[in-house]
Amino acid sequence: MFDEGGKSVLKVEMTRRAALAGITGLAAGAALVRLSGWAQAAPGGALQVMAWEGYDLNAQLGDWKAANGVTIEATSIANQDDVQAKFVAGNPPPIDLAEYNQAYADLYIRELKIVTPIDRSKVPNYNADNLFAQFFDQPTWFADGKLWGSPYIWGFNTLLYRKDKLAAPKSYADLLDPSLKGKIAIMDDTVSSWPVAARVAGLGAKYPLLSKDELAQTFAKFAKYRDQARVIALNQGELLNLMVSGEVVAALCADPSILIQAEQQNVKIEMVLPDEGPVLWVDAWFIPVSADNIETATAFINQALDPKIQAEVAMAVVQAPVSKKAVELLDEKSRNRIDYGAIDKIFAAGLPGIPPRQSDTHATYDDWVAAWQEFKAGM
Structure with missing residues (x-):
């Protein structure tokens, strides 16, 4: 356990x-x-x-x-x-x-x-x-x-962007620029997205041991990125297609493996390690x-x-x-x-863990699942 x-x-x-x-x-x-x-x-x-x-x-x-x-x-x-x-x-x-x-x-x-x-x-x-x-x-x-x-x-899951359409972001917060509304993507991957959600809420150091109130705060703040996003991408293939077409110019936390696939289609995607850090795995x-x-x-x-x-x-x-x-x-x-x-x-610094299965003091894994589903439903 x-x-x-x-x-x-x-x-x-x-x-x-x-x-x-x-x-x-x-x-x-x-x-x-x-x-x-x-x-x-x-x-x-x-x-x-x-x-x-x-x-x-x-x-x-x-x-x-x-x-x-x-x-x-x-x-x-x-x-x-x-x-x-x-x-x-x-x-x-x-x-x-x-x-x-x-x-x-x-x-x-x-x-x-x-x-x-x-x-x-x-x-x-x-x-x-x-x-x-x-x-x-x-x-x-x-x-x-x-x-x-x-x-x-x-490796890392980290911030990816279209080099020809966007200056290199330094922080996840740069993706909240009004000019990028409807042009970013979030991955439907809790391995990477949950730690990032905690980080942009200022609670990254405590992840995965957040209280239920802190969990609520996390997704309330992460909702700014959802409201900015065009899509919560189901997989790397979907993200690749959207970035190659130019519909999406940056992805919040994604697998850099699509860089080579995009290059084969004459599209330059770059990765950057934002101030908040990549998710190591x-x-x-x-x-x-x-x-x-x-x-x-x-x-x-x-x-x-x-x-x-x-x-x-x-x-x-x-x-x-x-x-x-x-x-x-x-x-x-x-x-x-x-x-x-x-x-x-x-x-x-170690690798991110997962929320506890059972706890009297912290939000459990099931609590995170419910919050994530509610978050996606608001898309």
């Missing part, structure tokens, strides 16, 4: 669907599901993957797939909720790999029990020489003597309890940590590798985007 602070050991959101109502029966069925997963002895066959758009490694693992007869059948994640919703109901689908944000570790591993431990002996690329210390054997992924998740990518691969191709899933995880693959995916999605050996393989622009020599400083 998360403590009342809702923070992982490194120090971003949980389910917002009613799917959590089915948690109780999951643990009983999980053990039975696990028994079916260990039959295959060598990598090969179809691999069912749930991943954020552009993060499924389908392109980067072309040679490995061909050599092992592997096909990747990917389902895109629009929101982290999409993942656990698959497993809290009866008869979860045989998904072999999925991603989780670091703040979900305790929820997925200890509470929902939807994670199968990874056999470290089959993941030689998971080692201290290859990985930055922030990602190797940290309790967020390695606990109780078991490796539950394999971190493979990290780390994503990990995990093997769900319903996986039925575990050997291939494990081999995939190992390949995902190969320095060459790490560099390729980091450049493709404009994010950062967990492999320190990958840094020298990045192109100059990608390598200079982040000061890897200052990674200790970058992570010193």
